[in-house]
Amino acid sequence: MIDLDLTARDKELIAEARAQALLARAHARDFEYAEDKFLPHEYPEAVGRPDVRELARRHVDETSGFKIINALLYLEDWYGGVPLREYPYSLGNTVLRIAGTPEQEARWKDQIIAIAMTEPGGGSDPASTRTTATWDAAAGEWVLNGDKIFITYAGTCDAAIVLAHAVHQDRKPGLSTFLVERGTPGFSISPQFRKMGIRHEDTAALSFVDCRLSEFHHIAGDLKKTLQSFSKSRPVVACYALGVSRAALDLAWETLAPHGILPEYDGDPLRQPAATARLMDLEADWEATYMSVLRAKWVEQNEGPGKIESSMAKALGGRLARRVTQTVVELIGPAALSEDILAEKWFRDGRIFDIYEGTGEIQRLLIARHILGYSPRDLN
Ligand SMILES: Cc1cc2nc3c(=O)[nH]c(=O)nc-3n(C[C@H](O)[C@H](O)[C@H](O)COP(=O)(O)OP(=O)(O)OC[C@H]3O[C@@H](n4cnc5c(N)ncnc54)[C@H](O)[C@@H]3O)c2cc1C
Known part of the structure; x- marks a missing residue:
């Protein structure tokens, strides 16, 4: 039966996270006129305070479950205006876990991976994607071309998982995902967008011009599941x-x-x-x-x-x-x-x-x- 009562440990972690959120308030406006700055890994006020995620993992059996308590800890981060300690969470990491092979996951699991789906032509409908990844049979590489906008973690990510139309001579064409590492030739990142709010989150556009990727960078798992x-x-x-x-x-x-x-x-x-x-x-x-x-x-x-x-x-x-x-x-x-x-x-x-x-x-x-x-x- 569904049970939504929180445990004593959940409540203790949430209380500590709330106390930390109130300390973070001192920095709530740090990014208002400095959007090019990135969040620090942690603010000085975090020193000496427990890492609530780490505590939640360590005592997970005494919580309602990590997925539940982790979500509630994000609530507290946003109560503060900025997180006192950064817990980079990007959907790109989840996609890698779901759709990557064990070898791909092992290689990139410790990196921050942005998810890049939205394009200048529209974000709600993945079918409108215009970015292409074309297989170059002679070179044995994918060639990625296209633009993505409004990408969270664009400025700080190690890599991005990019939604593109895969065109391969021997395979059925269709949407698929590709991991592009920062520094790959042909992959560029725009300056930060100036936004109405959430200015502490880094958001920019990505561009891919003849960006060459190996087959290992093709995250080819079931797209629907992804x-x-x-x-x-x-x-x-x-x-x-x-x-x-x-x-x-x-x-x-x-x-x-x-x-x-x-x-x-x-x-x-x-x-x-x-x-x-x-x-x-x-x-x-x-x-x-x-x-x-x-x-x-x-x-x-x-x-x-x-x-x-x-x-x-x-x-x-x-x-x-x-x-x-x-x-x-x-x-x-x-x-x-x-x-x-x-x-x-x-x-x-x-x-x-x-x-x-x-x-x-x-x-x-x-x-x-x-x-x-x-x-x-x-x-x-
Ligand atoms: C700060 C910020 C960070 C973002 N981070 C990311 C990111 O990390 N990765 C990423 O891929 N994208 C990201 N996005 C993009 C975001 O996901 C898209 O803006 C969103 O999905 C909407 O897409 P769109 O802006 O192209 O609007 P459209 O898809 O063009 O939609 C325009 C309007 O039409 C409405 N609409 C569209 N289709 C329908 C329909 N069938 N029925 C009814 N109404 C409809 C929409 O609700 C919207 O109001 C970010 C956006 C912002 C602003």
Whole structure:
């Protein structure tokens, strides 16, 4: 039976992660006007504080499971605004694990591997991919050509896993993935994008011009299964959204408390001050999203990645962050637009969770297909 109660160890790790997130607040604005900077491996405040991921691994039997507690620790990282210690997480590493051979995994498992799917022509539909990898039979190499945009970890990754149309004389043409190491001739990375929010995340474009790769760099595993790696990552993105939303809600309660706006969990919404009722409504939304994340991660932990559970968590997370951060700015008023408090940062940061790793619209499309029993051809 599904059990979403957290263990004592989970709670202890989360409390330590929250304490570290509050220390990280000192650096929450470090990247606002310095997007070319990259996150340090750890900030000085991390020294002497335990590494919560390491503790979670060591005591995993006392947690709800690593997949669950790890996701909840990301929530805390985002509560801080920047992570006090960086835990590079990239979908490219998951794709390598799922689709790579044991030899490929052994070679690149300790590297940060960006995932490069989105192209200037569109990111929601992989079928619109224009990047090609053409087999050069004489040289026994793949030749990669194309452009990718909005790639997270572009500036700091060791390699990128790139989605491309594979064209080979002796094989059926189709979409496949290729690992391209930093420094490979023909592979270039643009300067960092200037973004509305999440400026601590490095994001840039990748370009491939006659980039030659050996067959070993072809991550040729089942593509459908490969794309299912999103089922693991989407609830984690929902955790990011929960972290930002929690931070914004806490800031709102703290700012409004001197005006008599206090949480009233048993209160009648019709008799509460309007601000209290609006915040309580958002608290309920936060709880629902949190439960959906726990459910998605519980399913993954116990039964394997659940596509629909993960889309539901992601769809709720993206919507939650937009609703919460917008309402908090409204309730705090003009002061929320000043850089003296973090409300406007949460507002800008909160927009992304409904965009990357599949937009909110795409999640709702996947959920609708599932509920209605429609195929992608029926509903697209
Ligand atoms: C900061 C940042 C980091 C990112 N990191 C990465 C990364 O690491 N790797 C990577 O590959 N990509 C990354 N992306 C790209 C991101 O995944 C895409 O932006 C996203 O998938 C949407 O693709 P698109 O921007 O091309 O929009 P489109 O696919 O062109 O969509 C435009 C709009 O139409 C809507 N839409 C599209 N199709 C449908 C449909 N069938 N039904 C209803 N509505 C639809 C979309 O929801 C969206 O609102 C990142 C983006 C950002 C902003």
